[in-house]
Amino acid sequence: MIALPEPKAEVLARRDDIVAGLRSLLPADAVIAEAERLRPYETDGLTAYRQVPLAVVLPSTTEEVAAVMAFCHREGIRVVPRGAGTSLSGGALPLADAVVVGLMRLNGILSVDYADRVAVVQAGVTNIGITQRVQEEGFFYAPDPSSQLACMIGGNVNMNSGGAHCLKYGVTANNLLGLRIVTVEGETVEIGGAHLDAAGYDWLGLLTGSEGQLAIVTEVTVRILRSPEGARAMLAGFRANEVAGACVDAIISSGIIPVALEFMDRPAIHACEAFAHAGYPLDAEALLIIEVEGSVEEQDRLLGQIRTICERFDPVSLRVAQTAEESAAIWKGRKGAFGAVGRISPDYLCMDGTIPTSRLPEVLGRIGAMSREYGLQVANIFHAGDGNLHPLIMFDANDPVSMHKAEEFGADILKLCVEVGGCLTGEHGVGVEKRDLMDVQFTATELDQQRRIKSAFDPGWLLNPHKVFPLAAAAA
Template structure:
């Protein structure tokens, strides 16, 4: 479903929502519900603004008890629930339901503990990513995953999508930096997974929850790992006359036995857009640049800089610059982190993709993306986490021009299929949401999708938590034409057909 073609609300579902709202009005403080149409529109989309739907109602609980009330009432009236963090997601994971309750966790925003001895923090899901590092800074600690939206995105949303960032190459994604969760199920059961200890008994449900996009339960508390600040960090900027050479250099650095804290790549279109916006000092004539951050002790960094510089020049870099001071280092990163809004200055709209490929395929995939760009007549800015092969092509289009959104979507789908073709995945850190459902049909076989659905049913047998997201139905995949359906019949008719 896209914003241009929303499904008409079902009258029975609307009646159920109305009944639930009446109960919630009696059991929650008045300011916890948003019911006016013009106020609900604020929540009609996340960062993937091509998909829009005004929610039937919005709840903003301030406590876990109020959240449990929302879950109980919705369960009793069988009203869908769509959890939402800060709304910075880029896959439509928080796209509301017209007959459901959008459950905002923004008011659950307290930092409960900074435990310097155990190098961890306990926070509520509405706490901003950057706020954790700011609170831990006096102890010389920080939280490593740093999405480009870290100034605004919430840790609960990061957990839902398994967010990464420019430093995920060395320090890992959210799943590698979360020690424990408190979550509540649709039935109101409070479950604690993991904690401050190195290991806990039982199956690893903690890893299962991270990246589950709100389909299995609602996270109410997160225990994250904190790391000590490195003695020294240093950023190098390398310019290349060929995109393929930059791709080879990425693989070459890793092959040399080095794991940089960050290794990012931008093509010429992204370089020019970011430079015009941030004035980071990027070489605007370069076909591509690499930003490589090294950290560690002073001696380690000094040695690694020499190795990386030599390797970059051997592999085709035309220039290698080292940031002169902390200010220039921050400016280099500011240009990279502002690449998305910078693209918004040169195009009325852009469609941000998120696929992951093996590093050695970077040059080949970028070449094919450029060929698809010419075929579709839409420009592309390529900016991505090169070290771990996580691509973020920004497809430039104008939604006011008839057919351009549909062309951009088709182009994006081809990019995802290309990622799978070369041995990658349809998402690296943005999640599946509603955007990549067809891509999931390409990547997974029917039996695998069946297991995903059964897992959802084990946690949410009524199918009320974030329905229609992340896992496509077999019926959808059959219609999409990428799955083999035996004899024209779908197996297991008891599975949901959203």
């Protein structure tokens, strides 16, 4: 288990005063301090870790956030920001002596401008909510994390969320223009706006993916894009991981960049097929889902070219969707992957490393060996175009031995990702989960440099202080 810092006893001792102070700043229903009502906030998407916070506040405006931050700063109270609580790395895990600032009530879409292709939304708007608002005009917000029905744009900004289509459209950082933030001192600051590129330091780039370490995000200006004329998927099953990997290389080398290029290994294929009945080939060792965009004729042409490439790799199965419905069927299994694995195992850890794409066969081979060694099953889902690997490690959280092994197994996979030239996290963030592995990827000098930036924003380390940086380093 990953250690959490000791709560500050003097803060715990002042709990009633702190709650009263918060209640003087916010409407009555915006401060939660009763044990049973705090319970829903004790964890996030990393459910193995739980900690009831000191209090939860649910501000409805930036001004209320600023008032809470100023109060907490003055009182020396730690703050943990929270959106929808879908983080898979424990990004929203509370501390016993911390106030959780829940941003879900900041849920307004403030403006949409189709001519300038921007929308200004509050932090608690869901990812899908932006697209839902603009799709009637044919627009969409591009990053599409799997949790997009629930996850909130403020959380997306803080974790720099990705998705299945970022090979073409980029991740959150590539789709933002501006932020309204509240500093740890409670000051409201505008970053960027509706224009491209900063003139001074790139605060927008630094804040994106900063995991709640630097400031609280209350509003976000996002780019909205016109949807393509259409999109269609195909599916190709292969006899070996190496063969599917070589096929991915061949597609990219041909000059075609599909909008999505997803890879599933045999255990993932079987789990998803049993769950979704998507017609996946059960005799394949590896499956690719490839999606292209454009007019129907353009889709036909691109899918035809990709099909020809796939045929060079002796596929066991090759199916090009002819309609949007067939396309949706191909995606159904992939999109249901987490649910599918959840059905065959009581619990699973969803890992998130990135590797150079050319090392995929070797990495999958070594993960397979580890799986046998640890005695835990693993299914691999991979954004093959960009090297982002999601091994799902199956275990039983009620069995401490199983849980411990799963964590060790996960850590070994991430170390392997770094060893082959990749990184600890491609899109889920470091959070609590990967905090103690940071020194696998970074030198002490590099971590110190990052810590000094954190200190520049948050000298007292009040913001989400038990995440990202190893505890010893954080305390130093």
